[in-house]
Amino acid sequence: MLLGFRTRPPDEGWLEELFRQHADAVLTFLRHRTDHETAQDVLAETFTIAWRRKTDVPADPRGWLYGVARRVLANHRRSQGRTEAVVERMLTENRFEPGDSGIEDAIERHDTLRALAGLSEPDREVLLLTGWYDLTAAQAAQALGCSQAAYAVRLHRARKRLRAALNPITPGGSLAGRPAWETNS
């Protein structure tokens, strides 16, 4: 006789563990793209889909979850008539004021974000999946819904365009567009 235990279908433990292990990462991904309330709604739908399609969820679910979250958010945005502007959000939310890491690092981060903001959305996406969320090639390919070979090609092209975008603002380049606290110093 089990007293004090809530009777649950056996798979709920699986869902709770999936949530415990990955909800923070999925929420981080979503918060870079939308407000907190929408991010929570999309996250809840993402894990509900994971439950409904649990036989499709791979043993390493990270890329799969990012892929579902991307699609759910895209549908949400289409219904709202808005577009994703991940890097623009970072630039306007003043997250990169000079702090403990020093002004040079802050300038470099700002320049990198400006370069990322100038890229196409597909280029930016492939770079961020690797550079911000540390996805492996297999995970990133799964998140994007493409083969690893296609992902590798996309990443190669995106890196090339990023280097070109960074070039005018690397040392010795133009200072235009840098934050006011730098040009005033």
Add this chain to the structure above:
Amino acid sequence: MNDDLRRVSRARPPEIQGWAASDEGRAVLDGVLRETRRPSPAKRRNRIFAIVAGAVLATGAGGVAVANGLPFSDGDPSGGMCARTLSADADLSQPNEKFDPADPAKACAESWTVMFGDGTPRPASFVACRHPGEDAGGSVIYPAERFADAAAACASIGSRPIP
């Protein structure tokens, strides 16, 4: 990692940590768990459809549609549904697109994977039948399965074809 990717990595914003274990995270998880205990969307739609179909029958609209041989789903407030299987209690779902009265099966064929996932292969042929049973009257596209004749396919689930 290459220099350019390392640079992207250094521009990474802060990560969220500890949210899943917070009260807010727990509330979201509880909401997801509540959702998982409800019937699947297809089954919920089946129930809604049964109610709508019942209302159609009660008002006589479904009967008018059959008697006058109107196109698929005319006079049916549900707008028509797609069934996963040829059975009287099949899961029903609405397709993404509106039904073309001249080719109502097209909407079900094109939305098949979205409605029912990859686990149920898309049927090669369909039939249009009235929803059978107590809540009969609604317009449903069913997989034809082994039947080559619509009347026989619909009769196999206690229904009749939509003209």
